[in-house]
Amino acid sequence: MKRILLGTAATLMLGIAANAADMPTKAPLLKAPPVVSYDWTGAYIGGYFGDAISNAKVHTDGLASGIADLNEKGVTVGGTAGYNWQFYSRFLVGAEIDFGWLSLNRSIMQWNDFVNLGENVDWNGTARLRVGYVTGPSLLYVTGGGALVHTRDSFGGTATAGPTMDSAIRSGWTAGGGIETRLSRSWTAKTEYLYMNVGQSNFGSNVFGGTFATTFDHSLHVIKTGLNYKLGEPLFDGLPLFGTSTLRSDHNWTGFYLGANVGGGISNVRSLGGGGTLGLGTEEGVNGTDLGGGAMAGYNYVLGRTFLGTWFVGAEADYGYLGIQGSQRDWNDTVTFRDKTTWYATARARVGTTTGPALLYFTGGAAWVHLTDTFALIGATSQLDRTASGWTFGGGTEVAIDPRWSARIESLYIDAGHDNLAVGAAHGDFKDRFTVVRVGVSAKIWP
Numbered sequence: 363m364k365r366i367l368l369g370t371a372a373t374l375m376l377g378i379a380a381n382a383a384d385m386p387t388k389a390p391l392l393k394a395p396p397v398v399s400y401d402w403t404g405a406y407i408g409g410y411f412g413d414a415i416s417n418a419k420v421h422t423d424g425l426a427s428g429i430a431d432l433n434e435k436g437v438t439v440g441g442t443a444g445y446n447w448q449f450y451s452r453f454l455v456g457a458e459i460d461f462g463w464l465s466l467n468r469s470i471m472q473w474n475d476f477v478n479l480g481e482n483v484d485w486n487g488t489a490r491l492r493v494g495y496v497t498g499p500s501l502l503y504v505t506g507g508g509a510l511v512h513t514r515d516s517f518g519g520t521a522t523a524g525p526t527m528d529s530a531i532r533s534g535w536t537a538g539g540g541i542e543t544r545l546s547r548s549w550t551a552k553t554e555y556l557y558m559n560v561g562q563s564n565f566g567s568n569v570f571g572g573t574f575a576t577t578f579d580h581s582l583h584v585i586k587t588g589l590n591y592k593l594g595e596p597l598f599d600g601l602p603l604f605g606t607s608t609l610r611s612d613h614n615w616t617g618f619y620l621g622a623n624v625g626g627g628i629s630n631v632r633s634l635g636g637g638g639t640l641g642l643g644t645e646e647g648v649n650g651t652d653l654g655g656g657a658m659a660g661y662n663y664v665l666g667r668t669f670l671g672t673w674f675v676g677a678e679a680d681y682g683y684l685g686i687q688g689s690q691r692d693w694n695d696t697v698t699f700r701d702k703t704t705w706y707a708t709a710r711a712r713v714g715t716t717t718g719p720a721l722l723y724f725t726g727g728a729a730w731v732h733l734t735d736t737f738a739l740i741g742a743t744s745q746l747d748r749t750a751s752g753w754t755f756g757g758g759t760e761v762a763i764d765p766r767w768s769a770r771i772e773s774l775y776i777d778a779g780h781d782n783l784a785v786g787a788a789h790g791d792f793k794d795r796f797t798v799v800r801v802g803v804s805a806k807i808w809p
Contacts, residue, residue: 400496400498400499400544401448402446402448402454402496402501403446403447403448404445404446404592404593404594405443405444405445405592405593405594406442406443406444406445406446406550406590406591406592406593407441407442407443407590407591407593408441408442408443408550408588408589408590408591409439409440409441409442409588409589410438410439410440410441410442410460410462410552410554410586410587410588410589411437411438411439411586411587411588412437412438412584412585412586412587412588413435413436413437413438413584413585413586413773413775413797414435414436414437414438414464414465414466414483414582414583414584414585415433415434415435415436415582415583415584415628415630415797416432416433416434416435416436416466416468416481416483416580416581416582417431417433417581417582417583417628417649417651418431418432418433418481418515418578418579418580418581418649419431419432419578419579419649420432420479420515420517420576420577420578420579420693421576421577422517422567422569422574422575422576422577422693423574423575424572424574424575425570425572425574426569426570426572426574426693426694427574427694428691428692428693428694428695429690429691429693430472430479430646430647430690430692430693431646431647431648431649431688431690432468432470432479432480432481432647432649433468433629433630433631433632433647433648433649434466434467434468434481434630435466435630435775435795435797436464436465436466436467437464437465438462438463438464438465438486438584438586439462439463440460440461440462440463440586441460441461441462442458442459442460442588442590443458443459443460444456444457444458444459444492444590445457445458446492448496451496452495452496453493453494453495453496454492454493454494454495454496454501454503455491455492455493455494456491456492456493456494457489457490457491457492458488458489458490458491458492458505459487459488459489459490460487460488461485461486461487462485462486462487462584462586463484463485464483464484464485464486464582465484466481466482466483466484466582467481467482467483467484468480468481468482469481469516470644470645470647471644471645472644472645472646472692472693472694473633473635473644473645473646473692473693473695473697473790474635474644474692474695474697474788475644475693475694475695476519476644477517477518477519477525477569477693477694478516478517478518478519478524478525479516479517479525479693480514480515480516480517480525481513481514481515481516481578481580482513482514482515483511483512483513483580483582484512484514485511485512486509486510486511486512486558486582486584487509487510488507488508488509488510488536488556488558489507489508490505490506490507490508490536491505491506491507492504492505493505497719497761497762497763498719499543499544499609499611499717499718499719499720499761500541500542500543500544500719500720500761500762501541501542501543502539502541502761502769503539503540503541503542504537504538504539505536505537505538505539505540505554505556506535506536506537506538507535507536508533508534508535508536509533509534509535509536509558509559509560510531510532510533510560511531511532511534511558511560511580511582512529512530512531512532513529513530513532513560513563513578513580514527514528514529515527515528515529515563515565515578516528517567517569517576517578518567518568518569518574518576519568519569520568520569520570520571523568525567525568526565526566526567526568526576528563528565528578530563532560532561532563532580533560533561534558534559534560534561534580535558535559536556536557536558536559537556537557538554538555538556538557538584539554539555539771539801540552540553540554540555540771541553541554541759541760541761541769541770541771542590543717543719543720543722543759543761544609544717544719545589545600545717546599546600546609547592547595547596547599547600548591548592548595548596548597548598548599548600549589549590549591549592549599549600550589550590550592551587551588551589551590551717551720551722551759552587552588552590552759553585553586553587553757553758553759553771553772554585554586554587554588554771555583555584555585555771555773555799556583556584556586557581557582557583558581558582558583558584559580559581559582560580560581560582561579561580562577562578562579562580563577563578563580564576564577583628583797583799585773585797585799587757587759607667608667608672608716608717608718609717609718609719610718610719611718611719611762612762612764612765613719613762613764613765613766613768613806614765614806614809615662615664615674615716615721615762616662616663616664616674617661617662617806617807617808617809618659618660618661618806618807618808619659619660619661619662619768619804619805619806619807620657620658620659620804620805620807621657621658621659621660621802621803621804621805622655622656622657622658622802622803623655623656623657623658623680623682623770623800623801623802623803624653624654624655624800624801624802625653625654625655625798625799625800625801626651626652626653626654626798626799626800627651627652627653627654627684627685627686627703627706627796627797627798628650628651628686628796628797628798628799629648629649629650629651629686629688629701629703629795629796630795630796630797631647631648631649631650631688631701631792631793631794631795631796632645632646632647632648632792632793632795633645633646633647633648633699633737633790633791633792633793634790634791634793635788635789635790635791646690646692646697646699646790647690648688648689648690648699648700648701648792649688649690650686650687650688650689650701651686652684652685652686652687653683653685654682654683654684654685654686654706654798654800655682655683655800656680656681656682656683656705657680657681657682658678658679658680658681658802658804659678659679659680660676660677660678660679660712660804661676661677661678662674662675662676662712662721663675663676664716670715671715672715672716672717672718673713673714673715673716674712674713674714674715674716674721674723675711675712675713676711676712676713676723677709677710677711677712678708678709678710678711678712678725679707679708679709679710680707680708681705681706681707682705682706682707683704683705684703684704684705684706684731684796684798685703685704686701686702686703686796687700687701687702687703688700688701688702689701696739696740697737697738697739697740698736698737698738698739699736699737699790699792700734700735700736700738701733701734701735701736701792701794702733702734702736703731703732703733703734703796704732704733704734705731705732706729706730706731706732706776706796706798707729707730708727708728708729708730708754708774708776709727709728710725710726710727710728710754711725711726711727712724712725713725714757719761719762720759720760720761720762721759721760721761722759723757723758723759723760724755724756724757725754725755725756725757725758725772725774726753726754726755726756727753727754728751728752728753728754729751729752729753729754729774729776729777729778730749730750730751730752730778731749731750731752731776731778731794731796732748732749732750733747733748733750733778733794734746734747734748735781735783735792735794736783737783737784737785737789737790737792738785739785739786739788740785742785742786743785744783744784744785744789745783746781746783748781750778750779750781750794751778751779752776752777752778752779752794753776753777754774754775754776754777755774755775756772756773756774756775757772757773758770758771758772758773759771759772760772760804763803765806766805766806767803767804767805767806768803768804768806769801769802769803769804770801770802770803770804771799771800771801771802772799772800772802773797773798773799773800774797774798774800775795775796775797776795776796776797776798777794777795778794778795778796779794780792780793780794781794
């Protein structure tokens with residue numbers, strides 16, 4: 363996933379640079395006063411909110427050896443500061459730091475073992491470089507650098523003692539990409555994806571009356587939306603959502619379009635145990651990440667300007683490959699949980715505001731995922747292959763490249779329902795949840 367999202371963002375940026383060398387500056391379709399300049403050079407501060415996903419993998423050595431997955435989805439809120447330097451008109455390099463609060467707190471009782479397993483991630487910080495391509499009012503970029511994450515891990519427990527805890531600030535690396543677009547001379551909005559890997563925590567845990575070497579592997583996915591203010595510019599110039607005029611643009615968003623996207627999927631699958639005493643009240647996670655991509659089609663309609671800005675509505679359908687595969691042999695048991703997806707599709711509404719050259723939007727509707735859930739226990743297997751229906755919700759940023767073409771980054775959370783698989787008296791109730799992060803390009807086809 364870390365290579366997929368960074369690589370696809372870089373490919374998209376380079377492709378746009380090759381095919382959109384000089385953005386036309388014809389008369390605007392939406393009449394508005396022009397922005398003074400699109401000079402990105404300078405310092406800025408800002409804030410953000412968004413989604414965070416933890417995919418931890420835990421293993422122990424010794425008599426009670428094994429592996430367990432732990433996943434959690436939460437929210438993040440934080441602040442940003444940085445500096446950009448624009449050169450040769452179309453290119454940009456910059457440095458950025460951020461610090462944010464994370465609400466990732468997951469504690470479960472391990473499937474069929476009554477051993478506690480938990481992870482708490484409460485804050486993170488990054489220091490990164492940004493390299494991007496400037497379309498004028500918008501910036502497409504890749505980013506990477508160092509990351510700090512505070513984690514509290516727990517594992518084990520007996521009838522007389524709780525699980526062993528380990529708390530530390532962990533360091534590692536981060537990589538990702540995003541789109542940032544001007545709302546005015548002073549303000550910009552952005553959507554960004556970051557993958558973070560902060561390595562391992564190692565400690566001795568109290569399990570079954572003994573001490574066992576325990577390792578947590580920590581990885582995080584953060585998808586965030588933010589506002590930045592360029593220092594030195596008028597603070598209230600074009601303050602978002604207060605009736606500011608749209609910027610000049612040759613791209614008419616109203617109409618039909620076709621497009622393609624590429625990115626990755628992240629599983630948040632959990633299986634709840636039950637059936638007699640085997641697995642009753644306990645749980646297992648199944649982590650997985652892999653490539654996704656496909657085609658989309660839709661229609662946008664710009665509603666017009668109100669005292670809260672200029673708004674648009676739209677409808678979109680997409681279909682694509684989704685190659686998530688997760689397999690987990692349960693800790694201290696001969697039980698295997700597997701989840702595999704092959705394709706997904708959605709039919710969604712989009713609603714948001716337009717700056718003129720960009721769309722900032724939420725989206726939601728119906729989703730379908732073709733998946734296979736597998737529950738294997740002591741040589742016996744229960745498996746269900748199905749096309750699951752459910753719902754999806756997300757959002758993103760889309761920016762005009764020229765009068766016909768646009769580029770976007772967006773995320774979708776998909777709830778595909780559940781499968782209840784049984785082997786003898788035991789069963790596992792698979793809760794199938796996925797997050798898709800993707801970049802895409804669209805072409806206006808009519809009018």
